[in-house]
Amino acid sequence: MVGAIPFDIAAPCALRAPLSATFTVGPIRPNEADAVLPTVTTVVADPSGDEHVRRVRRLVERIKSGELDKVVAARSLLVTCEDTISPMALLHQLVALDHVGNGFSVDLAPAGPHWEGRALVGASPEVLIRREGNEVSCWPLAGTAPRSHDPAIDAERADTLLQSSKNLHEHAFVVDWLREQLSPLCESLIVAPQPTLFPTPAVWHLGTPIRGTLRAPSISALDVALAVHPTPAVGGTPHQEALRAIREIEGDRGFYAGAVGWCNAEGDGEWMVAIRCAEVYRNTARAFAGGGIVDGSDPDEELAETSVKLRTLLAAMGVSDATVR
Numbered sequence: 001m002v003g004a005i006p007f008d009i010a011a012p013c014a015l016r017a018p019l020s021a022t023f024t025v026g027p028i029r030p031n032e033a034d035a036v037l038p039t040v041t042t043v044v045a046d047p048s049g050d051e052h053v054r055r056v057r058r059l060v061e062r063i064k065s066g067e068l069d070k071v072v073a074a075r076s077l078l079v080t081c082e083d084t085i086s087p088m089a090l091l092h093q094l095v096a097l098d099h100v101g102n103g104f105s106v107d108l109a110p111a112g113p114h115w116e117g118r119a120l121v122g123a124s125p126e127v128l129i130r131r132e133g134n135e136v137s138c139w140p141l142a143g144t145a146p147r148s149h150d151p152a153i154d155a156e157r158a159d160t161l162l163q164s165s166k167n168l169h170e171h172a173f174v175v176d177w178l179r180e181q182l183s184p185l186c187e188s189l190i191v192a193p194q195p196t197l198f199p200t201p202a203v204w205h206l207g208t209p210i211r212g213t214l215r216a217p218s219i220s221a222l223d224v225a226l227a228v229h230p231t232p233a234v235g236g237t238p239h240q241e242a243l244r245a246i247r248e249i250e251g252d253r254g255f256y257a258g259a260v261g262w263c264n265a266e267g268d269g270e271w272m273v274a275i276r277c278a279e280v281y282r283n284t285a286r287a288f289a290g291g292g293i294v295d296g297s298d299p300d301e302e303l304a305e306t307s308v309k310l311r312t313l314l315a316a317m318g319v320s321d322a323t324v325r
């Protein structure tokens with residue numbers, strides 16, 4: 001089984017059971033010849049940056065009132081090009097920018113007629129779940145700070161993130177959720193006592209490695225992915241209340257903040273959180289980014305965080321964020 005699970009697990013998945021599959025170990029190496037993308041004509045924020053700030057402000061009020069503890073607010077940029085965007089070309093460009101050579105391109109057509117001709121393309125840093133035999137592992141990320149080209153500033157930002165009570169609080173909701181969801185499935189579970197720094201080319205994250213031994217060999221990677229998804233790294237706490245608020249504010253997220261990956265006949269597999277990605281359709285790419293909102297979140301900083309997270313995808317398409325309105 002290979003493909004994508006949407007953010008809303010009640011919606012149809014884009015999964016296929018291929019007749020054959022090719023596995024290669026190691027990073028995908030970009031192929032320059034396949035990486036030609038058309039010229040970008042417009043980039044339109046949806047919602048606008050101002051509207052995102054207003055949404056975050058209202059969410060902080062709802063959190064202060066006790067209705068929610070954490071909720072992830074996301075926005076998108078609709079990038080329009082002169083010509084059709086090849087998902088593979090975008091994948092190659094993204095992988096060329098990713099130091100670990102990690103990326104995905106998923107045909108969404110198996111999810112139904114609306115998804116015909118649409119693909120989800122991205123390079124996610126976040127492992128939702130990996131299973132190898134009885135062993136499962138997760139590496140949730142939550143809590144973010146922008147990187148700097150200046151090594152001293154970069155190190156200082158990393159240090160501040162590691163000490164930030166707001167970010168540690170935001171991170172803890174994700175670890176608590178995974179512990180709760182994985183405990184019934186695992187006979188033993190090792191959760192690192194503290195988060196550590198997790199770098200991507202654009203941002204620092206807080207990450208906590210989690211490892212467990214499954215209770216039964218019949219529990220597949222897909223079963224575990226469905227048991228933990230969506231984590232509060234993309235949803236929120238309390239779980240149902242946060243998902244309801246997201247739907248009410250943002251509408252249907254489609255496959256953004258879902259999961260992409262595979263599961264084989266033995267039940268082994270790997271699922272990544274579908275972030276740092278875009279939905280490609282004809283000559284458009286809708287790129288998404290979100291961030292966790294808790295009590296104490298600053299709306300302008302949250303907008304800036306989504307802009308930094310969008311930067312890699314825009315760079316892959318040849319756009320500098322100065323062009324974004």
Ligand SMILES: C=C(O[C@@H]1C=C(C(=O)O)C=C[C@H]1O)C(=O)O
Pocket residue numbers: 072074126141142143144205233234257275276288289290291292293309
């Ligand atoms: C929701 C996104 O990222 C998630 C949210 C994070 C945060 O709030 O700090 C960090 C990593 C991801 O789990 C995204 O990139 O769109």
